[in-house]
Amino acid sequence: MNSLLLDHRQCEQARLARDPRFDGVFYTAVLSTGIYCRPVCPARPPKPENVQYYPSAAAAAAAGFRPCLRCRPELAPQAQQALFEHNLQRGLALINDGFLQEQSITDLAHRLGLSSRQLQRLFVERLGATPSQVHATQRLLMAKQLLSETSLSITDVAMAAGFNSLRRFNAAFLAGCAMPPSALRRQQERTTGNGLTLRLGYRPPLDFPAMLAFLRRRAIPGVERIGEDSYERVTGSPEQPGHLRVSADPQRPELRLHLENVPALMIPDLVRRVRRIFDLDADLRLVHASLASEPLLAKGIARRPGLRVPGGWDGFEVAVRAVLGQQVSVAAATTLARRLVERFGIVLPGMPEGLDRHFPSPADLVEAELEQIGLPRTRASTLRNLARACLEGRLDFSAGQSLETFVQRCIALPGIGPWTAHYMALRALGQPDAYPAGDLILRQMLGEDCTLSERQSEARSQAWRPWRAYAVLHLWHLANDMTEEPAT
CATH class of the missing domain: 3.40.10.10 (DNA Methylphosphotriester Repair Domain)
Structure with missing residues (x-):
């Protein structure tokens, strides 16, 4: 009810x-x-x-x-973080990622280790709707946004929102919005010019400049370009590359996502990725209430009340970047990433200067001579093992994974320890409780006059669960305030 x-x-x-x-x-x-x-x-x-x-x-x-x-309810951020039921969070993450577009409720229940009846009851008790109703509403609201903000044809809107039949789309939209899609289209003002622009809402505050600064130091040359007020990157495939730009709306708690050369069917996935990169569905009321009892974190929150966890565009891309960053500075890791893209990435003719490379896939790196870019032999071997694990399905970055399962799969690979695994979980999966306890900067900040051990760091963090990833970001930024060298 x-x-x-x-x-x-x-x-x-x-x-x-x-x-x-x-x-x-x-x-x-x-x-x-x-x-x-x-x-x-x-x-x-x-x-x-x-x-x-x-x-x-x-x-x-x-x-x-x-x-x-x-x-326009389609502009509201998700409230997934407020749902402390683990299976419900995982189920919603999978639905948000399009799981029910191709698979059934039974498949979703099996993925979560529940019966279909248990899954239905869980969603109805906590959300007031079944998984199918959640999925249907998401499709309808995506269509409503595309009709309101773009000049896409109604057929393209239907396909992008996940409807395989224009007739079914028209019927569903009429039932859900009490008007046909064409009537809504006539009422709305849409942007003009090249490409299309979508509004992405969030619950304030959001420290967009701090997010950009973090991402800028870790940007992959040729693939990403991050200025003082925007994030840009290559999208799509080598055969059909596109381009996106994210900037802040100066008047509303929204980001603006501008897309160029993007097929309509890709739009929902691109929206999900951008929302993850900027952590737009975070509920900082809950995060701050949990962290503020720690004086050091309270200091960080006071300085940066809108700080969130910066995500990554692609799981494999983040994982490669994490391995490149093992035991070297952020600047050195960026240099290695540039060499990797130049040597093993794909050149994209016709793309803007500085955004003309496609990041190498696992297949591109599984047998690559990575030592050629200056990697030590052991770290080159780690990257090849990572690529092979992704190709073989032993490691993936899909939504709905538990933190513990993902970390165990990561550390089973040679050369990947808990620090790298938790860093990947934090940025690639957006796991709010990821915590690289062995991180030197965290141990130094928490120890103040002495450096804590990894075990002590882990023990100290227990009071901040399930929001330890936010504690990590605040501690890294506090450390960055005290030194010219960027935090990890």
């Missing part, structure tokens, strides 16, 4: 205050209009007796409400 796990009084206060910290945490359904809204909706607040609260957009949709055209 609509009040599942929601504090009605808190929801009422957040709704009346239009508190952006609760955007996506709950949805307001208005009985008199049949519409559901974000807490930040600019429309005149309805009377309390006409309001019902739902824990997800899917729950409101399942109850028969349609999405608001003013506040």
Whole structure:
């Protein structure tokens, strides 16, 4: 039902205050209009007796409400971090990653180690909707955003949103939005010019400059280009390369994603990747409440209240970059990454200068003579073993993995220890509890007058679970404040 796990009084206060910290945490359904809204909706607040609260957009949709055209629920960030049930988080991550587009509810339940009945009950109890309803609502909201913000044809919108039939799309959109897609298209203003631009919402605060600075120091030359106010990179395949640019909206808690030469079918995946890179679905209320009892972390939060965990574009790319960075400085690792791309990457004719390389795939590196770029023999062997493990399916970077399972698979590979495994989990998977306990900077910062052991660092971190990755970022930035050399 609509009040599942929601504090009605808190929801009422957040709704009346239009508190952006609760955007996506709950949805307001208005009985008199049949519409559901974000807490930040600019429309005149309805009377309390006409309001019902739902824990997800899917729950409101399942109850028969349609999405608001003013506040646009499709722009709300996810609230996955607020769900402390591990299997629910994993299930949502898989659905967000498109699992149900090709596979069944039974397959999803099996992946999570549950029966289909257990999975359905878990979603209904916590989200007020079944996994299928969550998936259907996500598809509908993606279509609604593409209709509102792009000039893509309705057929392309349907395909991009995951509908294999235009007839089914039209029927689903009419049922969910009480209008045909063509009617919404006529009502909306769309951007003009080359490419297309999408709005990506988040719950403030977001320290976008700090995120860019972190990513800039680790950018892969030829593949990424990160300026003072934007992130750019190559997308797509060597046969059909594209380009994207991410910048901050100066007036709204949103990023702007500009895409060029991108097939419509790729748009949802690109949106997911950008959201992961900038950690746009983070709920910093929960993170800060857990970390602020540690004085050192409270200091970090006070300095950078909008700091998040910077993710990576591609799991294999992050993993290679992590191995290149073993036992060397950030600058030295970037030099090695540039050599790797120049020697083993694919040149992309016609792309912008500085964004004309496709990062090598596992198949490109599995037999590569990596010593040619200046790698020590042991680290070159580690990279080849990593590439082989990815090719053979012994290691992957798919959504919905548990931190423990991923780390165990990583450290089973020669040359990859817990530090590298947790760093990959932190950046490639967006695991909020990843914690490279052996990191020298962490051990120095936590020890203050002395350097903690890895075991002591691990023990100290237990109080910060499940948000240790955020503690890592704050400690690295605090260390960076004290030295000219960037943190790991």
